[in-house]
Amino acid sequence: MHGIAYNEVHDEFYIPTPLSQAILTFRGAANGEEAPIRVIQGPLTQLDEPQRLAIDPVHNEIVIAQDRNVLVFRRDANGNEAPLRKLTGRDLRPYGAAVDTVRNLLVIPSESTGSGPDRGKFLIFDRTASGEAKPLRVIGGDKSMISRFSGPMAVYPPTGKIIAGMRGETGAELATDECFVGVWNITDNGDVPPHYTIGGPKGVLQMVRGVALNAKHKELIVTDKRLNAVLTFYFPEIF
Amino acid sequence: MIRASRIARTTGLLAVLVVAALGFILVNPGIRPRPGSGFAESSERRPKASRQLVSIQPMMPMGGEMCEWAPASGFARLAASWHGVRTAQSVSARIVSAAADSDVSVEISRPPLRVISDRNPLFSAIAIEPESGMLMVTDQNLFQLLEFNRLDNTPPHARMTEPKRVIGGPLTKAEMMCAVYIDPRTKEVYVGNGDTQRWLPVFSKDARGNVQPDRFLKVEGAVAGMAVDEQRQELFVTIEADKMVLVYKKTASGNDRPIRRLAGEATQLEGPRGIALDTKRNLLFVSNTGNAHSLKYDADITKSPVQIPGTGRFEPASITVHSLDAQGNTAPLRIIEGPNTQLNVPALMAVDEERGELYVANNTGHSVLVFKVTDSGDVKPARIIKGPKSGIKHPSAVALDLKNRELWVTNFGNHTATVYPLTANGDVAPRRTIRSGPADEVNLLIGNPGAVGYDSRREEILVPN
Numbered sequence: 001m002h003g004i005a006y007n008e009v010h011d012e013f014y015i016p017t018p019l020s021q022a023i024l025t026f027r028g029a030a031n032g033e034e035a036p037i038r039v040i041q042g043p044l045t046q047l048d049e050p051q052r053l054a055i056d057p058v059h060n061e062i063v064i065a066q067d068r069n070v071l072v073f074r075r076d077a078n079g080n081e082a083p084l085r086k087l088t089g090r091d092l093r094p095y096g097a098a099v100d101t102v103r104n105l106l107v108i109p110s111e112s113t114g115s116g117p118d119r120g121k122f123l124i125f126d127r128t129a130s131g132e133a134k135p136l137r138v139i140g141g142d143k144s145m146i147s148r149f150s151g152p153m154a155v156y157p158p159t160g161k162i163i164a165g166m167r168g169e170t171g172a173e174l175a176t177d178e179c180f181v182g183v184w185n186i187t188d189n190g191d192v193p194p195h196y197t198i199g200g201p202k203g204v205l206q207m208v209r210g211v212a213l214n215a216k217h218k219e220l221i222v223t224d225k226r227l228n229a230v231l232t233f234y235f236p237e238i239f
Numbered sequence: 240m241i242r243a244s245r246i247a248r249t250t251g252l253l254a255v256l257v258v259a260a261l262g263f264i265l266v267n268p269g270i271r272p273r274p275g276s277g278f279a280e281s282s283e284r285r286p287k288a289s290r291q292l293v294s295i296q297p298m299m300p301m302g303g304e305m306c307e308w309a310p311a312s313g314f315a316r317l318a319a320s321w322h323g324v325r326t327a328q329s330v331s332a333r334i335v336s337a338a339a340d341s342d343v344s345v346e347i348s349r350p351p352l353r354v355i356s357d358r359n360p361l362f363s364a365i366a367i368e369p370e371s372g373m374l375m376v377t378d379q380n381l382f383q384l385l386e387f388n389r390l391d392n393t394p395p396h397a398r399m400t401e402p403k404r405v406i407g408g409p410l411t412k413a414e415m416m417c418a419v420y421i422d423p424r425t426k427e428v429y430v431g432n433g434d435t436q437r438w439l440p441v442f443s444k445d446a447r448g449n450v451q452p453d454r455f456l457k458v459e460g461a462v463a464g465m466a467v468d469e470q471r472q473e474l475f476v477t478i479e480a481d482k483m484v485l486v487y488k489k490t491a492s493g494n495d496r497p498i499r500r501l502a503g504e505a506t507q508l509e510g511p512r513g514i515a516l517d518t519k520r521n522l523l524f525v526s527n528t529g530n531a532h533s534l535k536y537d538a539d540i541t542k543s544p545v546q547i548p549g550t551g552r553f554e555p556a557s558i559t560v561h562s563l564d565a566q567g568n569t570a571p572l573r574i575i576e577g578p579n580t581q582l583n584v585p586a587l588m589a590v591d592e593e594r595g596e597l598y599v600a601n602n603t604g605h606s607v608l609v610f611k612v613t614d615s616g617d618v619k620p621a622r623i624i625k626g627p628k629s630g631i632k633h634p635s636a637v638a639l640d641l642k643n644r645e646l647w648v649t650n651f652g653n654h655t656a657t658v659y660p661l662t663a664n665g666d667v668a669p670r671r672t673i674r675s676g677p678a679d680e681v682n683l684l685i686g687n688p689g690a691v692g693y694d695s696r697r698e699e700i701l702v703p704n
Contacts, residue, residue, distance in 0.1 A: 001689055002689035003703070004691070006692045006695070008694075008695045018480075019510055019532060020530040020531060020553050022553070029697070041553075042549060043549035043550070045548075145344075172409075173435070175409055195345065198346075199351075204350065209689050210690030212693040223688035223691045224688075225435065228356060229354055229356030230691060230702055232351055232354075233350075234349065
């Protein structure tokens with residue numbers, strides 16, 4: 001599993017299962033071999049190896065990042081149900097998704113296409129963008145240090161911070177010193193350096209995966225595949 | 240085994256270095272501007288040219304024999320970072336206003352406040368070579384391949400059993416090692432990488448440490464299970480994501496292609512993981528988790544397929560039985576499936592050709608199920624090894640030692656490999672146990688944590704694996 005999102009308002013969490021092309025919703029206190037309370041799955045869903053997702057608790061929507069598109073479902077969708085919206089585009093290779101419910105924006109980390117450098121970028125869309133909508137802004141380039149995304153990312157709406165893990169540009173698969181978690185602003189545009197980096201490059205992180213935020217304690221939670229560990233950093237600058 | 244005194248000396252030296260390093264950190268704030276970022280140089284006290292000893296702390300008394308794992312992963316760096324915890328918090332507030340300027344990039348080097356990780360190996364796949372007593376176990380926590388002797392038995396009071404040989408590190412092309420095989424003649428070890436890598440490295444019997452494999456095969460998918468037909472010199476692997484069985488020459492390496500493929504809707508391969516061969520009866524067994532979707536193949540099934548959107552489904556776990564020669568989109572000969580089978584996320588398997596029995600590591604069922612190789616449909620297992628005395632918890636693999644009439648089981652859920660009489664049934668205590676960590680130490684069950692969530696109501700961290 002490569003994605004998870006918790007919804008504090010409805011006390012439930014969501015998991016994409018790529019091999020069975022489904023989105024599972026569990027109650028927040030789920031434990032053991034417990035069945036999901038809802039399953040989105042079937043021909044109408046257009047689910048195609050869903051890997052990562054985000055929850056928008058304000059507008060009651062689940063955003064799914066797939067290989068070539070972004071699907072948006074009702075939060076309480078269940079069974080064989082079509083998405084509310086679908087965002088596509090020739091250059092769209094989503095590696096995750098996050099919603100800024102304050103500014104009504106959708107952030108999509110997208111990997112590069114074609115034969116150029118393996119470099120990603122953040123695409124900032126209107127939250128309700130669909131079809132082949134163009135992004136409002138793009139953050140990426142040499143100075144941005146945005147290279148290869150390494151897992152799900154996060155947005156903290158009150159401050160408009162984008163938080164994402166980077167693998168670096170070496171192409172290393174097992175571990176790399178280039179790994180880090182970077183922080184950008186959702187209002188950034190173009191080749192903007194990260195406002196903060198933590199855990200690297202040349203830091204403790206070896207192959208960062210997911211990120212999550214604990215706003216109450218001003219903490220950043222990170223998983224690392226190579227360390228096979230969960231690390232919590234005090235990171236008040238995000239909040 | 241290293242004596243405690245030696246450990247104490249080594250650890251004492253380490254403690255001094257750590258304290259010195261802490262001194263270094265304390266005079267060097269955990270936050271520094273990236274060169275050229277425009278952030279003014281700090282006026283804080285800077286370190287001198289050499290490290291400074293700031294204090295000496297006595298070591299805790301230690302008793303008994305024990306070893307420390309020398310991890311092949313980046314764990315050592317994590318451990319070092321750990322010692323610097325909380326040193327940089329106090330300075331963080333100073334740079335907040337500076338970084339509000341969009342042209343400023345600030346590198347924050349403060350260490351993590353907390354780390355959740357398991358310092359002990361988590362046993363995954365297992366292989367036994369009875370003539371030499373060579374027992375190979377893969378570790379999916381510290382990413383190592385460990386060699387033990389089949390007669391090893393961890394005493395109850397001991398922390399763990401030290402392996403005879405460890406292979407691990409970035410050069411090895413081995414990480415999520417979910418399958419392992421020992422060549423009975425050369426004692427070469429074949430390793431199947433699941434999930435994160437597509438390499439199948441092969442190590443000589445003398446390989447040790449962070450070494451490159453003697454050869455490796457680039458497999459057309461992440462390997463979930465592996466088996467070898469020594470008579471025909473063929474290597475079988477399951478590819479879970481692409482619902483395939485690929486058959487290579489046993490000596491294949493580099494970009495060699497499979498000599499045949501079993502794939503397609505008719506095969507009823509649905510999340511294939513374990514694979515076992517019965518060469519006596521010319522049968523191929525594949526365990527399936529039931530996570531299914533439809534795939535689009537090219538006409539000759541010669542390339543990796545693509546998923547067809549909206550075809551995902553949850554099917555019952557099963558064992559499909561095929562001819563050893565099966566290829567293409569061919570239906571199985573039989574299927575073992577249904578509530579009576581008790582299959583629940585079946586993992587790796589092994590066949591006893593003499594007794595005509597199929598052994599299944601039934602992961603989520605916390606059991607080893609034994610079926611007859613002739614079974615079909617919704618059948619009850621002939622035997623079930625399960626229960627608190629058995630020590631079986633999240634079994635991920637089984638291996639058979641037919642010479643010594645023993646069954647080996649790796650338990651991903653409790654740091655152990657356990658061995659039973661081949662005919663064991665019910666809640667049977669193991670004959671011997673090899674432990675990789677203290678008996679009372681909790682196993683975190685973290686394996687390739689691909690994401691993380693935070694439950695703000697319960698203040699809990701959610702880790703999907």
